[in-house]
Amino acid sequence: MSSSDDEITKLLKVRKTVMQMLNDRGYLVTDDEINMTKQQFIEYYGDNKSRDNLFMIKNKQNDTSDQIMVIFLIPEPSKETIGIGPLKKCIERMQSEKIFRAILVTEHGLTAAAKKAVELPNIKLEVFQDSELLNNVTEHDLVPEHQVLTDGEKKAVLEKYKVKETQLPRMLVTDPVARHYGFQRGQVVKIIRPSEYVS
The missing domain is CATH 3.90.940.20 (RPB5-like RNA polymerase subunit)
Structure with a gap:
């Protein structure tokens, strides 16, 4: 199995857990989205997919004005952890879409400064590392x-x-x-x- 194949397998598992999490929270998620196969994942996102492509917005089942954004964060070049730069872009994107809740998925976590920046009064950001989403705890x-x-x-x-x-x-x-x-x-x-x- 190549490292690219390993990455696809990992992202497929992470995405599935995120879909289950959204479904459990009452957001509109289809069974097809939850049970996407590896082949379907590759066909949908492409072989050379970027974490950026996994971005999504979901509505609550009983209130379509209640939305959540899911962003798979990418660190800045030559860095592993997510700094303030990518986080500011996320917040700007949320504000432009008028969405005030997001799940941020990152491979290695946030820098200390970014962790402080996540705590905002009117925007709810939840940060999960890939390793936390490989299996659904529930x-x-x-x-x-x-x-x-x-x-x-x-x-x-x-x-x-x-x-x-x-x-x-x-x-x-x-x-x-x-x-x-x-x-x-x-x-x-x-x-x-x-x-x-x-x-």
């Missing part, structure tokens, strides 16, 4: 199903158990499952585990 046998509760369901749970929101167990925003689903502070998540009892 497909692991030990990861139970997670469902975000609506505001009404959240209120009912707090009333039922006579607790305040601050008394509920916490999930870190850095948790791989929280990152996959894009959970936000203040959301309450129902975790569904299979029963240990068999009748």
Whole structure:
């Protein structure tokens, strides 16, 4: 297997996980997009594809005005990590499209300055390295199903158990499952585990 073939295989896996992630978050993604074969990937993106070609914009299923951009970042020449330059281009592109949420996929991560620049007040940027997206964390046998509760369901749970929101167990925003689903502070998540009892 050539290094070009290895790169195509890796990008196909990364793209599939991103598609599953978007689908799990309620964005419009087709089964064909999720289950694209290697041959279809090559036909669609070309043999000498650039990470730039994997760019996409997706709409929420129930609200087409709610959009997310997915950008596969490329470092500046002779650098491995992503600096402020490519990040500024992403932000400019988002602002020109009036999209305020993006998933940035990078091969090696961001420089320290770029990590600080990602924290913006009115733009939500989520950064994932390729290595984090080679496998879908939610497909692991030990990861139970997670469902975000609506505001009404959240209120009912707090009333039922006579607790305040601050008394509920916490999930870190850095948790791989929280990152996959894009959970936000203040959301309450129902975790569904299979029963240990068999009748």
